[in-house]
Amino acid sequence: MNQHEILQRYPWDPARLGGKKPVEYFFSVELAASPYELWPHISNTTEINERLGLSAMTFTERNGITIGSNTLAGTAQEWEEVPWKWEYGRFIISERIYSRGLTSYVRGIFDMEDLEDGSTRFTGYFGFVPKGAKGRTILSLAKPIFTKNYISVLKNIESEIIAKRNPSGVASYEIRPLESVFTEREKSPRTSPMDTAKIREIYRELKTVAELDETVVKSLIQYVLTTKTANLYRMRPKELAETMSVDENTLLLTMLHATRTGLLNLTWDVICPHCQGIRERADHLWEVNKQARCEVCRIDFDASAVNAIEISFHINPYIGELKRVLYCSAEPAKKPHIRYQNELLPGEEVSFLVPFSPGRYRMRKLGQTTFILLDIRQDQPVKQLPWSGQTPASSLDAGPGSIINIHNDSDLPETYVVEEYAEDRYALRPKDLFSMQEFRDLFSRESLSTDLSIDVGVQNIVFVDIIGSTEMYQREGNSKAFSYVREYFKLSHEIARRYRGAIVKTMGDAIFLAFSSPMDAFRASVAFSTVFDGKNEKTPIRLRISLNRGSCLAVNLSNGIDYFGQTVNIVAKLQKFATADEIVLSRDFLENELVKAYLKKQNIAVPEVKAGEVAGIGDVEYALIKARYARTPVYS
Numbered sequence: 001m002n003q004h005e006i007l008q009r010y011p012w013d014p015a016r017l018g019g020k021k022p023v024e025y026f027f028s029v030e031l032a033a034s035p036y037e038l039w040p041h042i043s044n045t046t047e048i049n050e051r052l053g054l055s056a057m058t059f060t061e062r063n064g065i066t067i068g069s070n071t072l073a074g075t076a077q078e079w080e081e082v083p084w085k086w087e088y089g090r091f092i093i094s095e096r097i098y099s100r101g102l103t104s105y106v107r108g109i110f111d112m113e114d115l116e117d118g119s120t121r122f123t124g125y126f127g128f129v130p131k132g133a134k135g136r137t138i139l140s141l142a143k144p145i146f147t148k149n150y151i152s153v154l155k156n157i158e159s160e161i162i163a164k165r166n167p168s169g170v171a172s173y174e175i176r177p178l179e180s181v182f183t184e185r186e187k188s189p190r191t192s193p194m195d196t197a198k199i200r201e202i203y204r205e206l207k208t209v210a211e212l213d214e215t216v217v218k219s220l221i222q223y224v225l226t227t228k229t230a231n232l233y234r235m236r237p238k239e240l241a242e243t244m245s246v247d248e249n250t251l252l253l254t255m256l257h258a259t260r261t262g263l264l265n266l267t268w269d270v271i272c273p274h275c276q277g278i279r280e281r282a283d284h285l286w287e288v289n290k291q292a293r294c295e296v297c298r299i300d301f302d303a304s305a306v307n308a309i310e311i312s313f314h315i316n317p318y319i320g321e322l323k324r325v326l327y328c329s330a331e332p333a334k335k336p337h338i339r340y341q342n343e344l345l346p347g348e349e350v351s352f353l354v355p356f357s358p359g360r361y362r363m364r365k366l367g368q369t370t371f372i373l374l375d376i377r378q379d380q381p382v383k384q385l386p387w388s389g390q391t392p393a394s395s396l397d398a399g400p401g402s403i404i405n406i407h408n409d410s411d412l413p414e415t416y417v418v419e420e421y422a423e424d425r426y427a428l429r430p431k432d433l434f435s436m437q438e439f440r441d442l443f444s445r446e447s448l449s450t451d452l453s454i455d456v457g458v459q460n461i462v463f464v465d466i467i468g469s470t471e472m473y474q475r476e477g478n479s480k481a482f483s484y485v486r487e488y489f490k491l492s493h494e495i496a497r498r499y500r501g502a503i504v505k506t507m508g509d510a511i512f513l514a515f516s517s518p519m520d521a522f523r524a525s526v527a528f529s530t531v532f533d534g535k536n537e538k539t540p541i542r543l544r545i546s547l548n549r550g551s552c553l554a555v556n557l558s559n560g561i562d563y564f565g566q567t568v569n570i571v572a573k574l575q576k577f578a579t580a581d582e583i584v585l586s587r588d589f590l591e592n593e594l595v596k597a598y599l600k601k602q603n604i605a606v607p608e609v610k611a612g613e614v615a616g617i618g619d620v621e622y623a624l625i626k627a628r629y630a631r632t633p634v635y636s
């Protein structure tokens, strides 16, 4: 594609030119990587600008408009960010309207043509509308060097992609002797200096924490010392665990300890349900407000909704004042789920080929909260899907290869978005931390603000209580009975940690525990019945155990973060059906697929579901399992 052709495909709006002739940069290069391999890099303008060595930009938001500023050739510049347009793996168009600086308007176009042999024809175009003669001269002089640099950045990205390809298709994270990593870091302090002496001190401290895995501690320290500065502002444990090929829970535990020792900070980020941008960042959970707004998407949303909050980690300023470097705020790399975003002028029509990969997508217009759910399924025929007028709340099915015909029939420009609609698998949610004993131990001061209750979705709740505790106190005397109970709390705490759950609260001798996984909850219950079988010398007590599964709300009570809701009420009431050596399961728990599969595998007959009445609720359905049947294989 030559310069004439790219402008035919992505024409100028004459109003933007204002009768002037733009200064134009154009280049076209063939790269030995597919558009999909290139996309994460090309769409990450922050990465490209960092590689180009451009001056960092700062962004502020004024009346819902993002204002950027930086310096170019010694001149201060300020501009308004216009929402970018892109189609995943195909094109990106960026626009900036300047209020200060050498230009009044700049647009960039990146087009990727899939050559279908694993390579790409990459075409780039920049058009600058200069403010005056000085701007025109500087921009014209900079053209050869800028174009040359841009191509060499693309070539570097290409060779990195090729180098990373290995037979398994996964780049490996290699652990090196930590001492040499420290030495290297000390020899070449980068733009953002870090205090390596403090990191050494923290490393020594983390090594003494018994429950941490030393390899994982080393991996984390190495990552902090070697990764790009930009990565240190949003570290996501689930994603990082994949990069490092280490266990997710072990890494999360290491990062929690690293936060306690001052290497990292933890924040509660409020995420927009549409663009998935971070709208607020709170250092403490109690600072999160229920009402949130995304100016970019022009919508209000509820921060207590099930996936509205994500926890992320950052380098602690104590390690070094890393100046936050931001280059672009509207870039597609920050919104990888958005496959297509395009502004159409009144009357404009475009066709969009739906993503080929089956899955659920969402079609929405900017500023509207209604959307169309689009399921791409192999068993569906190829369809032509019209999209104009008001976007209704509805759902559609279509086969891969279908086309959406978008027509803006309104009097105003409208932005159309097609995005993947799947849970972000890398997001660490409040529920993940609330049901983690180590988090509750290390961050016992974290609590919710009094007017906020967070939907933590489906949880697995275990309730245990001592059988005949009043008689025990009478029989054994206060001091002995108390030592039994203390041992019981200590062991319960260990069981919670061992099975990746947490003690949510205690009421007298009773304990409520929460688990993310039903199997962890089940195994923990069996562990309870095994440890407290009446024959334990340190604590010869026996327990009633009940299990339930369902939605919960997290609220704040005097003793930290508590769970609330009918799921919790029912689990307590189910106790009345249990004797020692029996575990009561609610019907909802028993009918979980994982639980059913497990019972089958262990040759435990699926117990009969009974109905019984409990006070305040009415009839509940439950089943009883003899703990001794489940015991040995589960606890091992």
Ligand SMILES: [Zn+2]
Binding pocket: 272, 273, 274, 275, 276, 277, 294, 295, 296, 297, 298
């Ligand atoms: Zn948004």
